[in-house]
Amino acid sequence: MSAEHKLEPEKWIERYADALFSYTFSRINRQDVAEDLVQDTFFSALKAKDTFRNDSSEKTWLIAILKRKIIDYYRKKSTQNELNIFDKPEEKDGFMNHFFDSEPQYDGHWNNASAPKEWKKDFDTKLESDEFYEILNGCLGKLPEKWAAVFTLKNMDDLDSEEICKELGISPSNYWVLMHRAKLQLRECMDVNWFEK
Amino acid sequence: MHLVSSLGNGRGRIDEMNIVQALKMSCRDATYLHEKKREGKISMSESMGLWFHLLICKFCALFFRQIEKLEESSNQLSEKQFSLTAERKAKLESDFKEELKR
Numbered sequence: 001m002s003a004e005h006k007l008e009p010e011k012w013i014e015r016y017a018d019a020l021f022s023y024t025f026s027r028i029n030r031q032d033v034a035e036d037l038v039q040d041t042f043f044s045a046l047k048a049k050d051t052f053r054n055d056s057s058e059k060t061w062l063i064a065i066l067k068r069k070i071i072d073y074y075r076k077k078s079t080q081n082e083l084n085i086f087d088k089p090e091e092k093d094g095f096m097n098h099f100f101d102s103e104p105q106y107d108g109h110w111n112n113a114s115a116p117k118e119w120k121k122d123f124d125t126k127l128e129s130d131e132f133y134e135i136l137n138g139c140l141g142k143l144p145e146k147w148a149a150v151f152t153l154k155n156m157d158d159l160d161s162e163e164i165c166k167e168l169g170i171s172p173s174n175y176w177v178l179m180h181r182a183k184l185q186l187r188e189c190m191d192v193n194w195f196e197k
Numbered sequence: 198m199h200l201v202s203s204l205g206n207g208r209g210r211i212d213e214m215n216i217v218q219a220l221k222m223s224c225r226d227a228t229y230l231h232e233k234k235r236e237g238k239i240s241m242s243e244s245m246g247l248w249f250h251l252l253i254c255k256f257c258a259l260f261f262r263q264i265e266k267l268e269e270s271s272n273q274l275s276e277k278q279f280s281l282t283a284e285r286k287a288k289l290e291s292d293f294k295e296e297l298k299r
Binding site: 014027042100107123 | 223224228229232236238256259260263264267269270272273277279280286289290293
């Protein structure tokens with residue numbers, strides 16, 4: 001495949017660095033990690049430029065490489081230990097007990113402090129400010145990587161649970177638990193940092 | 198529930214137990230089932246229990262509504278633009294130029 005077929009590496013950084021960074025940073029809210037993944041993508045792409053087929057645009061091709069890198073990053077972030085703990089139905093551990101009562105007579109009921117309350121601010125996905133999205137991004141960034149991974153792959157990349165389990169190498173029961181915890185923590189973080197402010 | 202047990206066979210008893218279990222669903226379990234419900238991976242008895250739980254538990258009903266809003270906004274977040282710092286971009290530019298020469 002010759003270079004005339006639209007790969008112009010000398011223009012990549014200028015053309016795509018911000019797009020690739022946006023793609024990464026909206027999913028992984030860690031500046032240094034996102035920067036490294038973007039850099040890594042350009043260098044890998046250069047090495048693999050002979051595999052480029054002109055049925056996709058240069059940008060699409062670069063994003064595809066970046067997607068693989070993001071998945072690999074998530075995969076490496078899970079210790080087997082963490083996954084073993086979660087490989088069964090929801091446990092009463094410190095995390096869950098923060099949200100739900102563990103006393104036998106109220107077992108599994110919301111704790112008063114953690115129970116959802118009506119949001120004090122009006123909410124409209126389409127009308128929310130940049131500040132709202134920064135806070136949302138920040139709250140996603142505070143989730144443990146694997147929790148953020150299941151949540152973003154589902155809600156930003158529109159993968160289904162089977163695809164996500166396969167990509168991340170986790171079992172379905174892991175998936176439900178990670179997703180549950182991601183939602184609990186994300187909702188609370190948004191409450192504290194946005195809706196209650 | 199009375200009706201079910203009055204069928205007087207073994208199956209009736211099992212169904213009755215499922216119903217009792219379903220009615221005792223905790224908020225911990227109900228919120229856990231949100232994702233399963235979204236993906237249509239929920240069993241009949243889970244679905245029944247959840248339906249009933251959401252009817253009587255305003256906290257979980259609110260949790261479901263709020264989470265769905267946050268999911269929508271997360272989808273929007275993927276369209277947002279962020280920029281590399283000028284410094285980092287310049288460094289990337291020069292490192293990459295070096296690589297291109299090799």
